[in-house]
Amino acid sequence: MASYLSRTAHAADRRAYQRLTVDCHAQLVLPSGERAGRISDLSESGARFETEKPPLAGTSARLLWGDQDRPCRVMWSSDGRCGLHFDRPIDNTIVARTASGEQGAQGRFGRVIGQSSSLRALRPGIRPTRG
Numbered sequence: 047m048a049s050y051l052s053r054t055a056h057a058a059d060r061r062a063y064q065r066l067t068v069d070c071h072a073q074l075v076l077p078s079g080e081r082a083g084r085i086s087d088l089s090e091s092g093a094r095f096e097t098e099k100p101p102l103a104g105t106s107a108r109l110l111w112g113d114q115d116r117p118c119r120v121m122w123s124s125d126g127r128c129g130l131h132f133d134r135p136i137d138n139t140i141v142a143r144t145a146s147g148e149q150g151a152q153g154r155f156g157r158v159i160g161q162s163s164s165l166r167a168l169r170p171g172i173r174p175t176r177g
Contacts, residue, residue: 081097
């Protein structure tokens with residue numbers, strides 16, 4: 047039992063940054079072409095990317111979302127998703143902006159899962175009004 051606890055604690059210690067659950071349009075640019083998909087979680091060190099045909103582990107890529115263009119490496123790949131590790135950590139304000147749906151004038155937008163589904167109907171560049 048002690049070895050199970052130490053392995054579990056070790057796995058939890060490996061994550062240096064908190065992951066946020068998001069739902070954001072994104073594109074993965076690979077040497078073999080581009081893959082459209084969605085970011086389903088994001089941290090300063092990486093992201094989970096969901097796409098129809100994920101690339102193999104070890105592949106170098108660039109993840110594009112909103113106004114961001116970040117070099118990364120595919121760390122793992124399974125049916126319909128893959129884990130990406132950024133070459134350099136991104137600023138936590140980028141993570142927060144993506145989670146809140148603020149993606150900059152050029153880009154797509156993300157939303158925190160659980161927000162109003164009416165945001166899905168908005169086109170990029172159109173912001174909801176408050177009040």
